[in-house]
Amino acid sequence: MDETTDLTPAPRAVGPYTLTRSLGRGGFGEVFLGEAGDGTRAAVKLLHANWSGDADMRRRFAAEVEQARRVSGFCIAEILAADPDAAQPWIATEFIDGPTLHRAVTVEGPRTGAELQRLAIATATALAAIHAAGVVHRDLKPDNIMLAPDGPRVIDFGIARAVESTSVTASGIVGTVGYMAPEQLEGMRLTAAVDVFSWASVLVFAATGRDAFHGPTQAARIARVLSGEPDTGDLSGPLLGTILACLDKNPKRRPDAPALLHHLVAGTVPAPDGQAPARTCHRSSGGTSSPSRGCASSSTIRAR
The missing domain is CATH 1.10.510.10 (Transferase(Phosphotransferase) domain 1)
Incomplete structure (x- = not known):
């Protein structure tokens, strides 16, 4: 979600974050770039307002927060803060400064x-x-x-x-x-x-x-x-x-x-x-690979 647009109608502040622009929008929520008072940036995901009154959708959103918290932060966007019980549930994760x-x-x-x-x-x-x-x-x-x-x-x-x-x-x-x-x-x-x-x-x-x-x-x-x-x-x-x-x-x-x-x-x-x-993939003295599933004549990974 590296393409950005102007901020669409949404709360201008969520928890400690001021929302500045939209980073991406899906069927159930929208992600905004947020900035805390200390300058920390976060990707803030809000459940769409029209889903906020849906009890089942709120449970799913809360489950998303809980699932992400169980995963080691080194391999996902780390959770910084969240409030699945807010009027419009939200979750703030580490802002990844890079493309998809x-x-x-x-x-x-x-x-x-x-x-x-x-x-x-x-x-x-x-x-x-x-x-x-x-x-x-x-x-x-x-x-x-x-x-x-x-x-x-x-x-x-x-x-x-x-x-x-x-x-x-x-x-x-x-x-x-x-x-x-x-x-x-x-x-x-x-x-x-x-x-x-x-x-x-x-x-x-x-x-x-x-x-x-x-x-x-x-x-x-x-x-x-x-x-x-x-x-x-x-x-x-x-x-x-x-x-x-x-x-x-x-x-x-x-x-x-x-x-x-x-x-x-x-x-x-x-x-x-x-x-x-x-x-x-074993190599013979001549430098070629012996037959094996997935082994080609060279172990070099090539792509076009």
Whole structure:
């Protein structure tokens, strides 16, 4: 949410913050740039006034605050203050002075080489922390990753759900087409595996500038997610193998976030069943890679 507009009708002061301009607007709330008396800036999200009288929506907003508070602050926009019981509920988070991943790739082009690998590891670390807190994000996408000077942050837990036991029940299709897992599109019971699928889709966009499951219409994109193959461009090496494992149509075969992080750091590729020991891209004395799923003739990560 790096594009700004003039302040739209809303309280000019919320808690300790004076609202100066709009940073972004969604179906349930709007985010403003706020400034406290000591100069601290924050992204202040207000629930739309027309939703403030809806008891169910207020409970969702309060749940968003609670979910975000459970996640380690190093990987998300840290909560600075909140009042879910206010006449117009609000939450103030760390202001990230940087673009979204979507805007950065659109303006500057795809990420490559070590920069892409750093992005992969940083976002996988964030995903592991989110899941360790018992939260499923459910809408991980390039627009929900902010590129701060000290590393990426995952934002917008507005449709996240706390994990009960090992899964949550979907009440409908919620998310962004092209980044939702097949089971999410089909309204099945969801686990943290949906975020792993979304993470892989995000990395494909970062590396290629295109959606992994692009198509001329929304119906075509949905069909491709459900039964087609992703377009991974020029990606190769262990990162490609890991991404393909995360895009498996069967959520039980995808690695979980800690395993994903392990493979990224070790330069290994998850086995097809998601459970067996990892396989590494070995090099022969001639410098070529021996055959292994996800291993190409070079371990270099390339993108166009």
